[in-house]
Amino acid sequence: MSEDQYLIEMKGIVKRFPGVLALDHVNFQLKAGEIHMLLGENGAGKSTLIKVLSGAHQLDEGEIFIEGKKVQFNSPQDPLDLGLRFIYQEVNLVPELDIARNMFLGIEPMKRGLIDTKKLYSETEKYLMKFHIDLKPRAIVGDLSVTQQKLVEIARALVTDAKVLVLDEPTDVLEDRSRQDLFESIQDLKNHNNVGFIYISHRYQEVHDLGDRVTILRDGKNAGVYNICDITLDEMIEKMIGQSVEKQYPHLNKPQDEEVLRLENIRQGKKLNGVTLSVKRGEIVSVTGLMGAGKTELARAVCGIDPVDSGKVFIEGKEIDFSSPIKSIEGGMAYLSEDRKGLGLILPHSIMDNYGLPNSPRLSTYGLVNKKQIDKEICEYMEALKVKAPSKHTKAGQLSGGNQQKAVIAKWLGTQSKVLLFDEPTRGIDIIGRSGVYSLMNELLDQGIGILMLTSDYTEALEMGHKVVVLYHGQIKKVFERGEATEEDILRAAIGTH
Numbered sequence: 001m002s003e004d005q006y007l008i009e010m011k012g013i014v015k016r017f018p019g020v021l022a023l024d025h026v027n028f029q030l031k032a033g034e035i036h037m038l039l040g041e042n043g044a045g046k047s048t049l050i051k052v053l054s055g056a057h058q059l060d061e062g063e064i065f066i067e068g069k070k071v072q073f074n075s076p077q078d079p080l081d082l083g084l085r086f087i088y089q090e091v092n093l094v095p096e097l098d099i100a101r102n103m104f105l106g107i108e109p110m111k112r113g114l115i116d117t118k119k120l121y122s123e124t125e126k127y128l129m130k131f132h133i134d135l136k137p138r139a140i141v142g143d144l145s146v147t148q149q150k151l152v153e154i155a156r157a158l159v160t161d162a163k164v165l166v167l168d169e170p171t172d173v174l175e176d177r178s179r180q181d182l183f184e185s186i187q188d189l190k191n192h193n194n195v196g197f198i199y200i201s202h203r204y205q206e207v208h209d210l211g212d213r214v215t216i217l218r219d220g221k222n223a224g225v226y227n228i229c230d231i232t233l234d235e236m237i238e239k240m241i242g243q244s245v246e247k248q249y250p251h252l253n254k255p256q257d258e259e260v261l262r263l264e265n266i267r268q269g270k271k272l273n274g275v276t277l278s279v280k281r282g283e284i285v286s287v288t289g290l291m292g293a294g295k296t297e298l299a300r301a302v303c304g305i306d307p308v309d310s311g312k313v314f315i316e317g318k319e320i321d322f323s324s325p326i327k328s329i330e331g332g333m334a335y336l337s338e339d340r341k342g343l344g345l346i347l348p349h350s351i352m353d354n355y356g357l358p359n360s361p362r363l364s365t366y367g368l369v370n371k372k373q374i375d376k377e378i379c380e381y382m383e384a385l386k387v388k389a390p391s392k393h394t395k396a397g398q399l400s401g402g403n404q405q406k407a408v409i410a411k412w413l414g415t416q417s418k419v420l421l422f423d424e425p426t427r428g429i430d431i432i433g434r435s436g437v438y439s440l441m442n443e444l445l446d447q448g449i450g451i452l453m454l455t456s457d458y459t460e461a462l463e464m465g466h467k468v469v470v471l472y473h474g475q476i477k478k479v480f481e482r483g484e485a486t487e488e489d490i491l492r493a494a495i496g497t498h
């Protein structure tokens with residue numbers, strides 16, 4: 001294929017950040033009508049490559065060609081004019097505006113020089129239906145959950161005639177059905193409109209099932225380009241991390257008999273319909289279910305973020321006050337939120353300062369913070385979780401998506417609470433980082449901590465749970481003991497047919 005037949009060609013791309021060589025002479029090519037996967041560990045440079053392409057980051061060296069023509073983007077509108085659409089890892093919507101306004105921002109349908117609002121809302125309705133998004137076009141985006149916002153973003157990218165669609169971990173926050181909707185739309189646009197896709201994902205099966213080709217990055221360098229049919233999953237992972245992977249899930253010991261957390265009849269409007277469950281010392285209880293089944297709602301309620309109508313929470317047999325986050329923490333609970341950007345980290349602060357926030361009280365005597373101890377602990381966690389950053393002083397906002405998630409985990413692991421609530425703990429984390437998270441969880445169990453893990457990943461729910469609780473419409477539909485269920489059993493319970 002000659003050069004000018006590539007939709008996109010990036011040559012010798014170099015991008016430096018202070019102390020980091022994020023991209024080191026990277027080459028990348030995209031053909032029309034192909035789904036091109038971009039693969040690499042957390043911090044390998046995937047999002048940076050995409051941001052260089054969109055003009056969000058200026059490149060230090062290298063050239064970009066679009067359909068054979070050399071380009072230099074100076075404003076965010078430039079790539080849009082050439083038919084490139086981006087869905088970034090972080091949600092990029094205007095929270096104050098409604099769904100329709102967001103979906104057609106900058107491309108509003110016009111009538112006689114004015115925005116054709118009737119069309120704006122009817123078109124939006126059409127797209128929401130196509131994606132089975134059960135929301136009103138006039139709903140304000142800021143009131144939606146992360147998942148719903150992501151769906152709106154994806155729908156937005158598909159609304160317009162694009163030549164190239166770039167998706168940075170789009171399915172990260174999606175549940176099965178929405179994922180299938182997205183894959184169908186992608187195949188459709190590929191086959192009928194010859195759209196080219198750049199697709200970043202840490203879900204290796206998805207990479208394998210959906211992709212035509214894959215470019216692998218390792219430490220900011222090219223580590224190979226392959227036709228997906230020529231490479232196995234294991235080979236792909238090996239190229240990505242430079243070694244083969246061992247067993248990902250640790251062996252879980254039996255929990256103790258003593259109950260450490262009990263939720264009694266938690267009710268909240270239509271979202272939670274009387275949830276009762278308990279976690280023992282050294283036990284992980286996985287809670288799973290479809291989007292909207294009540295996973296996150298349960299965590300937020302129990303952690304005092306959203307008020308409940310009724311219900312009790314006991315820690316080590318003692319009823320606690322969970323009417324605010326501070327009270328829940330004082331009662332012995334820590335909550336790792338699914339929304340790392342909103343609730344997890346203060347982005348302009350360093351990794352260490354973020355760690356210090358919930359941990360300083362524990363490490364202070366007479367109001368003096370033991371900085372040495374904080375220093376020691378964060379270094380240990382960064383090592384255990386394989387956080388890729390120049391140092392503990394790196395600002396959280398400068399970390400790659402997966403490494404931000406690791407920093408949030410470190411912060412809450414440090415609090416040494418008796419009960420940990422983990423909401424989607426490994427979302428966006430690469431394969432090595434995941435093993436790190438799992439083995440740390442396992443260590444915590446041995447210290448007698450109880451973990452309630454909310455996850456939409458059924459494999460994770462099964463492999464890392466002593467029990468799997470399946471929620472359906474805010475109620476417990478089914479509880480499986482370890483070894484009792486398959487992924488299919490869980491899915492059946494989650495859609496309510498069990």
Ligand SMILES: Nc1ncnc2c1ncn2[C@@H]1O[C@H](COP(=O)(O)OP(=O)(O)OP(=O)(O)O)[C@@H](O)[C@H]1O
Pocket residue numbers: 017018020022040041042043044045046047048049089388389397398399400401402403428
């Ligand atoms: N704005 C920034 N300032 C400083 N360093 C940055 C910035 N953005 C990214 N980096 C660094 O560049 C490197 C590549 O980051 P990038 O976000 O491209 O990784 P990634 O492959 O997308 O990882 P992930 O899978 O975790 O999303 C990382 O070391 C990251 O810390």
Ligand SMILES: [Mg+2]
Pocket residue numbers: 046047048089168400401402
């Ligand atoms: Mg990224």
